[in-house]
Structure formats: structure tokens, C-alpha cells
Amino acid sequence: MSIHPSEALKLCKRCSQMAPQSHDYCSRCGSRSWVAAPKGVSQAASRSAGYGGQLGIAPWTVGDLARGIGFFTAQALTVFLLFILTTLLIEDANLGLYALVVTFILEGVLLATVWIFAVAKYQISWRALGLWRRPNAGDVILAGSVFLVGIGVQVGYLSILKLIGVDTGRVTPSTFIEEGGVVLVLLSILALAVAPVAEEIFFRGFIFGGAATRYGFMKGALASAALFSIAHIEPLKFLPLFVLGFLLAWIYHKTGALWGSMIAHLLNNALALVVILT
Numbered sequence: 001m002s003i004h005p006s007e008a009l010k011l012c013k014r015c016s017q018m019a020p021q022s023h024d025y026c027s028r029c030g031s032r033s034w035v036a037a038p039k040g041v042s043q044a045a046s047r048s049a050g051y052g053g054q055l056g057i058a059p060w061t062v063g064d065l066a067r068g069i070g071f072f073t074a075q076a077l078t079v080f081l082l083f084i085l086t087t088l089l090i091e092d093a094n095l096g097l098y099a100l101v102v103t104f105i106l107e108g109v110l111l112a113t114v115w116i117f118a119v120a121k122y123q124i125s126w127r128a129l130g131l132w133r134r135p136n137a138g139d140v141i142l143a144g145s146v147f148l149v150g151i152g153v154q155v156g157y158l159s160i161l162k163l164i165g166v167d168t169g170r171v172t173p174s175t176f177i178e179e180g181g182v183v184l185v186l187l188s189i190l191a192l193a194v195a196p197v198a199e200e201i202f203f204r205g206f207i208f209g210g211a212a213t214r215y216g217f218m219k220g221a222l223a224s225a226a227l228f229s230i231a232h233i234e235p236l237k238f239l240p241l242f243v244l245g246f247l248l249a250w251i252y253h254k255t256g257a258l259w260g261s262m263i264a265h266l267l268n269n270a271l272a273l274v275v276i277l278t
Contacts (some may be wrong), residue, residue: 006128009037010034010037011035011036011037011090011128012029012031012033012034013034014026014029014132016034016056016124017125017131018056026131027107036122038061050269052189055209055256057213058118058212059118059124060118060121060122060210061210062210064117065117065210065211067117068113068114068117069192069227072110072150075106076109077133079106079109083098092116097182100183100187100190104186109200110198110201114129114201114206118206129201129209130204130256130257130259131201131257132203132256133262134259135260140262141263142254143262144264146248146264147264147268147271150244150247150268152241152265153240154240188273191270194272195265196262199251200261200262200265203245203248205247208220208252211275216265217249221245221246221253222246225243225245225249226245228241228242228245229246244268247264
């Protein structure tokens, strides 16, 4: 849709498509539910128009992204400190179970951050963060392709580290198996359901969506990929996680929906889970 920067604009609450005030329904998803475009978003739209993707216009600003990252970091540090204190005070603590509980909490904080700095603040629907349509075959094909590329990157990267004598370490099956069925069930739910949804909404829907609206695909993808890899706190895996994060942003950019990136994320986690437990 071509929009002149001087036109009065509004945003679809369902998919974040921008339209002139005179439009009754959204040409993208058919919704008739609108919210006024925040001040300055029309200029952002004119700069990002034509960068080739299918994204809507994110009304949240770079300031919202910065405050959201700061908010999540503060909450994460608090949770980690409580975790450390708990393990020090309780003898024979089930570290695997406690670590999983902490991770569940942090995934919830990711969603809370998005709600505070995007959904509630701008009165939009969660569907505007890439959930506005149903998944389709194209999402699955792109997800499978990115998953295979990601495997190739990880195998090549780990092979190079092995050749130069770097010990990448490995989580042994006993780390989780010996702690019982509850831990395994929680680990599976976290890896195959919670993480793909919460992390894609935060890193791709919120971070990439907001950055790409203002600065275009490349800068948005690089920023979201860097944050995605840093958040996993695995220095030796920074590069493959960065590449994966970039590819997941590319899927969102191409399809305008998070389903493909969620599926690719799920497949990647499923493979990691199989490696851990075998």
C-alpha cells in the first residue's frame, strides 16, 4: 500500500497494517478495528516502505525497545539472584528442576515485557505481533529450509571448533534423566512449546518488528539476532545462535507472520532435546 507521509493514518489493531483514516476495513486482514497511528509513525512508514517484506508497521518506538530490554534485564537479574540464594539455602536442592522453573519464569517475563511496552501501551492485539493469520504450508516449507540451513551452520561451526582444539562441552543425559520424569516433562514443554512461542513474540515480533519499521530489514534482523544469541548466555554458541536468529527474522520478514519462525525454532529445540537425551 502506497501512503503519502502527510496523510492522517491509523493502524489495524489486528495486524498493524497502516491505512488512511478514510479506510473502513483493513485490506490485509479484513478487520474494522483501528487505533490511531502514534505521532511520527507515518515518517517511519515512509522510510521502511519498499524494503521488501510483509510486516505491518510497529507503533512502538526505539525508546520502547530500549525500555523493554532494560525491564527484562532487571527482572532476569532479580530472578537469577533468587535462584542462587535458593540453591545456597536449601540442601540437596534439585538444581535441574529449579533451573527449569527459573526459565519458565523468564519466558513469562518476555511476554510481560511485550504486553507492557507494545500491546497495552498502544492498545493493539497480540495478533499484531505476527499472529494475525493462520499458519499455512508456506510457513512449514520456509521453517524446514531454515532448520536445515541452521543444522549445516551448527555442524560446520562445531567442526571448526573441534579442529582448533576447543572443548564445546556437552550436557550429559544423566543431568536430566536422573532427576526424574517431572524434569523431563517440563524440559520438553519448555523446549517444544513455551520457548518457541514466547521467544519469537519477543525477539522477532517485538524487537525485530520495531527495529525493522524504523531502520529496515537488515539492521532490525542484525539487532534482534544479536540480542537473541546474547540472551542464551552460551558464548561458544553465539555465532550459530546469531545466524539462527537472523534466519528466523528473515522468515518473519518474508511472510509477515511468526508461524514459520516458531516452527523452525521448535524444530531446532527438538533436535537439541534429542541430542541431550541420547
